[in-house]
Amino acid sequence: MNDATPDPLTDIRREIDRIDEAMHRLLMERGAVIDRLIAIKRTSQTGSAFRPGREADMMRRIADRHEGRLPLATAEHLWRTIIATFTHVQAPFTLHVEQGPEALAMHDLARFHVGFDVPLEGHAIPGRVVEAVRASTGDLGLVRLEPQPAGAWWDALGGEGPQVMARLPFLPAEGHPASTPALVIARPLGPGSTSEVSVWAVHDDGDLHLGSKVEILAGVTRNGVRNRLVAVPGAEAPAPNALPLGGYAQPAAAR
Ligand SMILES: O=C(O)C(=O)C[C@]1(C(=O)O)C=C[C@@H](O)C=C1
Incomplete structure (x- = not known):
């Protein structure tokens, strides 16, 4: 030539x-x-710049317009990294990660969503993640959704303390590289943080029937008392004694 x-x-x-x-x-x-x-x-008021509802809208728009050779999960990871990095730029935070039996998968899930600018801290059990978030100003927590965990870690959520803020994976797909089911927790993020799906703790003696729209995320039975972590579309309590524990934007249907 x-x-x-x-x-x-x-x-x-x-x-x-x-x-x-x-x-x-x-x-x-x-x-x-x-x-x-x-x-x-004015992030200093809550200590956290994290706005999960806004992030859900952004990720949905990416998924809607996505086409071509680049895998959607790669676009998702790039934008999660960009958004998490800019969240950290606004107000530094640590992501506390439950690293029990699925430690490697949880580490992957964390890095997929926050990249490498956000520091991670591992904890052997979910309760420690909740404690660490409670003791912080604006840290986030990542707890694996195990259907039958050793203990009802969600008992430490709610009130003025940490709440459920997001559910992962948000854009589930066959062969997704970070598909471990998990919940993101944070201390209350202030006014305007509404969620499409609300999360509750429901205690009963075993015969309470929950409606068909209620999803059981996890459950533990102790001394004949069933303690279930449940999710329901909207804000209405799924049972009279249900305790509100936060909520999340509805993840997309699997592709
Ligand atoms: O929209 C905001 O409130 C932002 O802080 C910006 C931004 C982003 O980088 O796009 C960062 C953090 C929030 O979780 C959502 C979005």
């Missing part, structure tokens, strides 16, 4: 460089916009 012959590979690489530069410049521009957001959001 002499100098006059166009080289298609060079042309394509030039195109890739143009796209990479545009993406990098846009990310830097995003950083400048976040600087303006910090000034108006």
